[in-house]
Amino acid sequence: MRAGTMRWAGLLAAALTATAVHVAVPDRAAAAPSRHEVVTWAASADRLGDGTPDLAYRLVVHTSAAGNDLRIRLSNAFGDRPVTFDSVWAGVRKTGAELRPGSNRRLTFGGRTSVTVPAGRTVFSDPLPGRLPAATDLVVSLHSPDAAGPATGHTMALQTSYLAQGDHTAEESAASWTRTTSSWFYLDAVVVRTDARTGAVAALGDSITDGWASTADANRRWPDHLARRLQQARTAVKGVANEGISGNKVLADGAGQSALNRLDRDVLSLPGVRTVFLFEGVNDIKAHTGVTAADMIAGYREIVARAHAAGKCVVGATVAPFKGWSDWDEAAEEVRQQVNDFIRDSGEFDAVVDFDRVLRSPDDPARMLPSFDSGDHLHPGDKGMQAMADAVDLTALDCAGGPRTAAG
Incomplete structure (x- = not known):
């Protein structure tokens, strides 16, 4: 120890x-x-x-x-x-x-x-x-x-x-x-009572947020690295709730209830959550079930609207590259690019973190940078998890003025 x-x-x-x-x-x-109370640990x-x-x-x-x-x-x-x-x-x-x-x-x-x-x-x-x-x-x-x-x-x-x-x-x-x-x-x-200025961020995601391929018993998931950054920073956001489920989708139940169906219980019900960090979609896209970019965008919009209605800000993160994974093909890549264009450019999120740009290879943007790749071409390893957390603008998590949409 x-x-x-x-x-x-x-x-x-x-x-x-x-x-x-x-x-x-x-x-x-x-x-x-x-x-007030703030969540200090959570798992979906x-x-x-x-x-x-x-x-x-x-x-x-x-x-x-x-x-x-x-x-x-x-x-x-x-x-x-x-x-x-x-x-x-x-x-x-x-x-x-x-x-x-x-x-x-x-x-x-x-x-x-x-x-x-x-x-x-x-x-x-x-x-x-x-x-x-x-x-x-x-x-x-x-x-x-x-x-x-x-x-x-x-x-x-x-x-x-x-x-x-x-x-x-x-x-x-x-x-x-x-x-x-x-x-x-x-x-x-687990929640604690602390001063009213302190808040939390809830990371709503899939296996990458859940920590797949990070070192076990070492707290090296990207939300863990983010929590360590927040502890050292001059920010009111200190709590981090990891609400990732391996295999989870935005739109359809399967590996856990969909993000849409579990949003209230896993995220909005947690005390002190100020910001929802939405990083999910690759499992919908690579499933080859006919899910389109329009379907994904409708799902994201519903999550944003419900979070805003609850007084939370929403940070959207782009879907990471996964070329080399068995389910990758050009059609899935096209949907991923369209979804990421929406996340970056729609203005519907209160802030955006571009995990795609952080993780992708300059030689092949559809593929993860080898030094960040755990080896399966979908999940980042420890170095990739750290790079993701380092890319988050901590000020975007504070949301002190409330959600942009709710504020009008």
């Missing part, structure tokens, strides 16, 4: 072991119009396999925005029956499944230690007193005595989490957590 991470972890451990009176009362006394929900009764999950997530009084959101969005969680704890990771001593704290829901989430619904926990620093490996441990039917979660976490049979959620030792998982189960958001 890096020294900086240890320092943040130590601060969180100290905060989480403080008494409620010492930590929470001054914060709440200063509350209300000057403070999808249907996983069937839930397992009497199984515990130790889920590792990496925060972005710092703040107090963390709350988590549990999701049963794809369940076909209620699911009960009878023990939920939050702490900070030391290494692997082991927590820093004294950092693990029980979460409650309406003052109770158990909560039942109805099918198709989400539930927020009560605030947990204490300060949660930025760039912390937060660990949420949860146990369900009765999980069954479709589980809700995020398939490709690119982060190792842990499983235990029976309820070991209160334990800080790794001894009982002998199995691993590469998915996040039931947890889809």
